Amino acid sequence: MLNMRKIYWPAINVLGPGALKEAILEAKKLNLGKALIVTDKVLYENGIVKQVTDELDNQNMVYEIYTDVNQNPTTFNVHNGLRAYKENNCNYIISLGGGSPQDTGKAIGILVTNGGNIVDYDGAFKSKNKSVPIVAINTTAGTASEVTINYVITDENRKLKMVMVDPNSLATIAVNDPQLMIKKPASLTAATGMDALTHAIEAYVTKGAYELSDTLALEAIKLIGESLDDAVKNGENLEARSKMAWGSYIAGLSFSNCGLGIVHSLAHQLGAEYDIPHGVANAILLSDVMEYNLSSNYEKFSKIAEALGRNIENKTTEEKAMEAVFAVRELARTVGIPKLSETKFKVEDIKKLAKQAHEDICAGGNPREASVEDLMEIYSKVYHR
Numbered sequence: 608m609l610n611m612r613k614i615y616w617p618a619i620n621v622l623g624p625g626a627l628k629e630a631i632l633e634a635k636k637l638n639l640g641k642a643l644i645v646t647d648k649v650l651y652e653n654g655i656v657k658q659v660t661d662e663l664d665n666q667n668m669v670y671e672i673y674t675d676v677n678q679n680p681t682t683f684n685v686h687n688g689l690r691a692y693k694e695n696n697c698n699y700i701i702s703l704g705g706g707s708p709q710d711t712g713k714a715i716g717i718l719v720t721n722g723g724n725i726v727d728y729d730g731a732f733k734s735k736n737k738s739v740p741i742v743a744i745n746t747t748a749g750t751a752s753e754v755t756i757n758y759v760i761t762d763e764n765r766k767l768k769m770v771m772v773d774p775n776s777l778a779t780i781a782v783n784d785p786q787l788m789i790k791k792p793a794s795l796t797a798a799t800g801m802d803a804l805t806h807a808i809e810a811y812v813t814k815g816a817y818e819l820s821d822t823l824a825l826e827a828i829k830l831i832g833e834s835l836d837d838a839v840k841n842g843e844n845l846e847a848r849s850k851m852a853w854g855s856y857i858a859g860l861s862f863s864n865c866g867l868g869i870v871h872s873l874a875h876q877l878g879a880e881y882d883i884p885h886g887v888a889n890a891i892l893l894s895d896v897m898e899y900n901l902s903s904n905y906e907k908f909s910k911i912a913e914a915l916g917r918n919i920e921n922k923t924t925e926e927k928a929m930e931a932v933f934a935v936r937e938l939a940r941t942v943g944i945p946k947l948s949e950t951k952f953k954v955e956d957i958k959k960l961a962k963q964a965h966e967d968i969c970a971g972g973n974p975r976e977a978s979v980e981d982l983m984e985i986y987s988k989v990y991h992r
C-alpha cells in the first residue's frame with residue numbers, strides 16, 4: 608500500500624529555452640501589481656537583469672530593483688531588502704539569480720506577511736502565513752531554491768547558517784531558462800552543478816526517500832553526470848546547459864520533498880565561517896560523505912554508480928557502490944573543485960564546526976547517524992586528502 612504523502616511543488620513551472628518570456632506572460636495574467644526584483648550586483652552589471660526588465664517593460668509591468676545580496680546572503684541583506692520592498696510599495700517579489708537572491712527573496716517574502724526578524728524563522732515550519740507571491744527566475748543549475756521549500760540565510764552575529772524549511776516560502780512561478788545560464792563562468796558552473804549533484808545524491812539516499820523522490824533523484828544524477836563536464840568546458844553548449852537545468856530542477860523537487868544529509872550540514876559551516884561558496888563546499892565533501900554512508904545502502908550507491916556511467920560489471924555490490932564514490936571524486940577533480948586545504952579552512956576549528964554541523968537541520972536526514980566525532984573525522988579526512 609502507498610503511504611500518505613504531501614508534496615510541495617510551485618504552482619507554475621516554466622522550463623527550457625524561451626522560458627523567461629513565457630513566465631513573464633504567466634506572471635502578467637496574475638495581475639500582481641508592483642514587483643521588487645531581488646538580485647545581485649553581478650547580474651545587474653552583466654545584463655541579465657536587463658533581459659528580465661526588458662520583458663517586464665514590454666508587458667507594461669512595474670518594478671523596483673534591489674541588488675544588495677551577498678554570495679552567502681545575510682540577515683542584513685534580508686532586512687535591507689524588506690525596507691526596499693516597503694518603501695517602494697511593492698506587492699510581490701521577482702527573485703532573479705542563483706541560490707543567494709532566491710533565498711533572500713524568500714526571506715523577504717516571509718517577513719512581509721509574517722513580520723518580526725528573520726532569525727525568528729530559523730528552523731522548520733516556523734511561519735504562519737504564506738509569503739507574498741514569488742516569481743523565481745533561476746540563473747544557475749544549482750541550488751534549485753526556485754522550486755524548494757527551503758532557504759538559507761547567514762546570521763552574522765552567531766556566524767552560522769540558518770536553514771529554514773518552510774512551505775510558506777514556496778515560489779508561485781519557478782523559471783528555468785538555460786539561455787540565462789550560458790554566460791556563467793566555468794568555476795561557477797562547476798560549483799553550482801556539484802551542488803545540484805549533491806542534492807540528487809543526498810535525496811536518493813536520505814532517510815525520507817520514497818518512490819517519487821527516488822525516481823526524480825536518480826534521473827537528476829544521470830542528467831548531471833552526462834552534462835556537467837560539457838557545461839563547464841563549453842558554457843555556450845545549450846544542450847548541456849538545458850540538461851543541467853533539468854537535472855538541477857528535478858533534484859530540487861526531490862530533496863525539497865524528502866530531505867538531505869550531512870554533506871549539507873558540514874558544508875553550511877564552511878559557508879558561514881569562511882564564506883566558501885555553497886557548491887564548492889558540497890563538492891569538497893561529497894565523495895567522502897558518500898564513502899561514510901556506503902554501508903547504509905550498498906544497493907542504492909550501486910545504482911548511483913550506474914547512473915553516473917561507471918562500468919560495474921563483474922563487481923560485488925560493495926565494489927559497485929564504491930564506484931559511485933570514485934565517480935564523484937573524479938568529477939569534482941575534472942571540473943576543477945579545489946581541495947579543502949586550499950581554502951581558508953582552519954584545522955583548529957574542526958570541533959566547533961562539527962558540533963554546529965551536528966545541530967544543522969539537514970543532519971536528521973542522513974542515512975547513517977553521525978556523531979560529532981564522526982563529523983570531526985570527516986572534516987579531518989577531507990582536509991588531509
Ligand SMILES: [Fe+2]
Pocket residue numbers: 750802805806871885889
Ligand atoms: Fe545545496
